[in-house]
Amino acid sequence: MKKRKFLGGLLLILLLSGLVGAGIGSKNYVNNAKFYGVEVNIEDIDKQELITEKQVRRAVDAFLEEQSDSIALSLNVFLLETSIKALPYVKEAQVYWNMDSSLVVEVSSKSAIAMAYASESNFFITSENEVLKQPKGKWLDLPIITGTADSAKLSEAGKMLQGMSSIVSGKSIAQLALDSQTIELVPRSYQHVAKAHSGKRLEGELKKLAAYYAAHTEEELNQIKRIDLRYKNQVVTTSK
Secondary structure, eight states, X not given: OHHHHHHHHHHHHHHHHHHHHHHHHHHHHHHHOBOXXXXXXXXXXXXXXXXXXXHHHHHHHHHHHTSSOOBGGGSOHHHHHHHXXXXXXXXXXXXEEOTTSEEXXXXXXXXXXXEEEETTEEEXXXXXXXXXXXXXXXXXXXXXXXXXXXHHHHHHHHHHHHHHTTTSOGGGEEEEEEOSSEEEEEESSSSOEEEEESSTXXXXXXXXXXXXXHHSOHHHHTTEEEEEOOSTTOOEEEEO
């Protein structure tokens, strides 16, 4: 009986020692674990490639160069996420360490809805109505906004363009030219310019334009040079 108790006690001590050792080993592993690679995943719904893997990796490398070591738990993930979000076309960023010793960076990209020609620089206007400098060499098939170099007005033009999309499809607009009181709308499909007020009357005038398009054939619309929507209850046109 005593022998059994002795063996049972010895077994219990060995089990407890094993658990304690495993716990210490696990803690040491976690505290000293390092990452040896960086995995970048980019969500780019519109496939515009305004943010690239190379740009994200460059931001990560610059951040890591400032760190004293590569211990995973010593990395300030929040600061790294913040530095990645500082990239112009990054919408959201999440950073975490996975168990195969890789640092995973997940990024969602902003989307551009229009391009603006302003003074000597070109800009993209995002779906959040931010006015951001056009990445070098990056061209997209988007509506073009002209008539102002003021970033606040360009942002307002972006909102205006999104408002138009419920009446006149945004994809059908080639150019939006701004003036102090009016706008000029150039559709993609036709060789004419539509003129409207830029204020509260714009929505009603765009509805007139949509109704006018619906009531005329492609051949008739192709013969028009100008459409003026600023007259009450009528559409004034000029033929080619």
